Structures are given as structure tokens and as C-alpha cells.
Amino acid sequence: MNRDFSQVQRVVVKVGTNLLSTAEGIDEHCIEDIVSQIAILMGKGIQVLLVSSGAIGMGAKELHLKDAVKQVAMRQACASIGQPILMSSYRKAFKHHGIVCSQILLTRKDMNNRHTYVNLRNSVMTLLDLGVVPVFNENDVVSTAEIGSAFGDNDRMSAMVASKIDADLLIILTDIPGVYTADPKKDPKATLLGEIEMLDEQIFSYAGGAGSTFSTGGMKTKLLAAKIAAVGGCGSIIASGYEKNSLVRLLEGEPLGSYIHPLQRISQRARWILNNSHLGSVTVDDGAKKALYDHKSLLPKGIVKVSGVFGQGDVIQVCSEDGKPFAKAVPYYNSTDIALLAGHKSKDIEEILGSGKKDVIFRPEDLVFLDNVE
Numbered sequence: 001m002n003r004d005f006s007q008v009q010r011v012v013v014k015v016g017t018n019l020l021s022t023a024e025g026i027d028e029h030c031i032e033d034i035v036s037q038i039a040i041l042m043g044k045g046i047q048v049l050l051v052s053s054g055a056i057g058m059g060a061k062e063l064h065l066k067d068a069v070k071q072v073a074m075r076q077a078c079a080s081i082g083q084p085i086l087m088s089s090y091r092k093a094f095k096h097h098g099i100v101c102s103q104i105l106l107t108r109k110d111m112n113n114r115h116t117y118v119n120l121r122n123s124v125m126t127l128l129d130l131g132v133v134p135v136f137n138e139n140d141v142v143s144t145a146e147i148g149s150a151f152g153d154n155d156r157m158s159a160m161v162a163s164k165i166d167a168d169l170l171i172i173l174t175d176i177p178g179v180y181t182a183d184p185k186k187d188p189k190a191t192l193l194g195e196i197e198m199l200d201e202q203i204f205s206y207a208g209g210a211g212s213t214f215s216t217g218g219m220k221t222k223l224l225a226a227k228i229a230a231v232g233g234c235g236s237i238i239a240s241g242y243e244k245n246s247l248v249r250l251l252e253g254e255p256l257g258s259y260i261h262p263l264q265r266i267s268q269r270a271r272w273i274l275n276n277s278h279l280g281s282v283t284v285d286d287g288a289k290k291a292l293y294d295h296k297s298l299l300p301k302g303i304v305k306v307s308g309v310f311g312q313g314d315v316i317q318v319c320s321e322d323g324k325p326f327a328k329a330v331p332y333y334n335s336t337d338i339a340l341l342a343g344h345k346s347k348d349i350e351e352i353l354g355s356g357k358k359d360v361i362f363r364p365e366d367l368v369f370l371d372n373v374e
């Protein structure tokens with residue numbers, strides 16, 4: 001199949017630790033190579049947002065650590081040491097091409113919260129208008145998977161950036177030519193998948209873990225990232241950054257790596273609901289579930305259970321009676337109020353909670369079904 005990226009105007013490029021590393025640790029020559037390719041793309045009028053890993057690897061190199069850094073506090077210390085070194089390498093490399101770069105450190109919370117997300121979007125758009133390349137990394141010093149505030153890996157973070165900033169293409173550069181039918185480092189018979197139309201369970205079953213000392217996630221998180229991007233109407237390419245001029249050649253449509261096709265773009269609000277972590281759930285009966293699929297609002301009568309603690313406007317999961325989640329939604333009520341309303345008729349809401357309240361728990365536009373996107 002021909003790949004036509006001639007209309008692409010905004011690209012998110014993610015580079016992993018593996019790609020930036022040699023046996024001695026993070027290597028400045030790899031950074032210079034990526035940056036010179038980005039400069040070529042920008043010369044063609046393409047806006048580039050860079051998501052770069054490598055802070056932990058850089059920090060480990062500075063401390064002369066040779067083994068994987070597993071302890072959370074130590075990873076954070078390495079990230080804190082390594083991030084400014086990483087950025088100074090990027091600054092030097094971009095300056096050589098007359099390009100200004102900036103640093104954006106993100107946590108999952110920044111993306112989840114509507115206000116910080118709007119601020120982020122405004123800042124990024126201003127930077128892009130100025131011709132600056134924003135360089136993103138997870139803010140490892142304050143967010144860890146252990147406290148639930150982290151993306152956990154830059155693969156998914158890059159996809160969320162691509163989705164929220166309406167990028168046309170996400171390119172994940174790694175140390176391997178693309179997605180194989182198994183990890184080729186373990187299975188020499190594995191074959192490369194050049195085009196992936198739909199990320200189904202079979203494709204996910206091929207993906208294994210990370211391939212080196214300081215990297216995170218492996219192929220699984222890259223496929224999860226491609227899925228997030230696809231829902232945002234953004235195609236993804238997972239390819240080797242070792243291939244000479246890979247970025248430039250990919251955008252010229254050369255069939256390198258694995259191209260994961262986008263789905264039809266859904267609205268920003270629907271994407272925000274979908275990509276946001278849920279803080280609780282409501283379980284609804286079969287009648288309410290059918291009504292939701294018939295594009296009706298959720299009434300309190302159909303709710304059989306409320307779990308978790310959430311506020312009005314937070315994202316929650318909607319589960320059927322067998323406990324399986326089938327949608328995500330943003331309710332008008334917090335968990336305490338929904339627990340009080342559960343099983344009651346809408347006309348009782350005023351009596352239970354007082355006047356001036358909404359007569360439904362949420363409306364169809366506050367809900368996204370998971371069927372086609374998970």
C-alpha cells in the first residue's frame with residue numbers, strides 16, 4: 001500500500017532511550033542526527049514536536065551507573081540529574097541549525113485536568129507559531145507509576161500529545177525496524193508487519209517488554225500509544241531510528257517500519273473523556289445500558305451501584321451488571337450524590353438533593369462507548 005504523507009503538517013516524533021544510547025550510555029551523536037533530520041522537516045514547513053526519553057539514562061551515565069536503575073527514588077534522582085544534560089545536548093544540536101527548542105515536562109495529571117491541558121495547548125501552539133521545537137519528557141521527579149500520576153512511559157505520553165495537539169502523524173523511533181510477530185531479539189523467525197490496519201488482540205499478543213537496561217515498556221506500550229493516536233485520527237509509524245535519514249524518508253512515504261492506520265477522528269471532548277483516567281464507576285442495569293446505546297441520557301433509576309470517590313465533572317467508567325466497563329462518561333453529580341439517587345426516579349432528585357439540580361446523571365454527549373476504541 002502506498003503511504004502518502006504529503007499533506008502532513010504537524011508531526012510528533014518520539015525517541016526512546018535505546019536509540020539515543022551506545023554501550024557508554026546516551027550519545028550526543030544520536031541526538032545530533034535526530035535534530036538534523038528534524039531541521040530538514042522544518043525546512044519543508046512541517047511543525048515538529050519532539051518527545052525524548054533519556055533523562056534517566058543520562059543521569060545514570062553521569063553517576064557512572066552500569067546496571068538498570070530499578071528503585072523509584074533512584075530513577076527520579078537520575079532523571080533530575082539527566083534531564084538538564086539531555087536538554088543542553090538538544091539545545092546545542094538545534095542551535096547548530098538556527099532552531100530554538102523548549103522543554104515541557106508533563107505528568108498525566110496535567111493532561112487529565114481540563115485547565116492545565118488548555119494552558120498546555122495554548123503554550124504549545126504559541127511555541128509552534130514561533131517556530132520553536134518543544135521537547136517533551138515525563139516529569140519523572142514528581143510522577144511515578146506507584147502514585148498513579150504517571151504516564152509510565154513516553155510512548156503513551158507522545159500519543160496523548162499527538163492526540164491533544166491534533167498532530168497528523170506520530171513517529172515512534174526505536175532500536176528495532178518495527179512491529180514483529182514476536183520480539184526478534186528472542187525469536188529469530190519473527191517477521192515484520194509493514195501495515196497494520198487495525199490494532200486487534202492478535203497484534204497485541206505479539207508485543208513483548210523493553211529491550212534494554214534503561215528503556216521502559218517495550219513494544220506493548222508503543223502499540224498502546226498507536227491505539228490512542230488512532231482514536232485521535234492520527235496514524236503512527238513505529239520504525240528504527242538507526243535507518244539512515246529515517247524521519248525524512250518516512251515522511252516521503254518510504255515503506256519503512258510499521259504504519260498503524262488512523263481511525264475516524266472523534267471530537268476533542270470525546271478524546272479527552274477516553275484518554276482520561278477514571279476515578280470511579282457506575283454500574284447500570286440492562287434497560288439503562290440499552291437506553292445509552294439508543295443515545296439517551298442516564299437516569300438515576302437505572303443505576304445499581306456506585307464505586308470510587310469522584311466529583312462532578314470527573315471521568316468515570318460505566319459498567320454493565322456483569323461488571324464489565326462499556327463506556328466512559330462525565331457525570332453532573334459526585335459519587336456521594338449518585339449513591340443517594342441510585343434507583344430513584346428523576347422526579348425525586350429535587351426531594352433528595354434540593355432544587356436546581358439536573359434531571360439526569362449525564363447526557364449522551366457526556367459519554368463515549370469503548371466498543372470501537374479499546
Ligand SMILES: Nc1ncnc2c1ncn2[C@@H]1O[C@H](COP(=O)(O)OP(=O)(O)O)[C@@H](O)[C@H]1O
Pocket residue numbers: 015016017018019053173174175176178179180181182183184185206207208209210211212215216217218219220
Ligand atoms: N513484537 C515485537 N516487535 C518488535 N520489538 C519487540 C516486540 N516485542 C518486544 N519488542 C522489544 O521492544 C523493544 C523496543 O522497546 P523499548 O526497549 O522500550 O525501546 P525504546 O527505548 O525505544 O522505547 C525492542 O528492542 C524489542 O526488544
Ligand SMILES: N[C@@H](CCC(=O)OP(=O)(O)O)C(=O)O
Pocket residue numbers: 015016017018052053054055056057079137138140152153154155210214215216217218
Ligand atoms: N522519562 C524516562 C523515559 C521513560 C520511557 O518511556 O523510556 P523509553 O522506553 O526509552 O522511551 C527518561 O527520560 O529516562
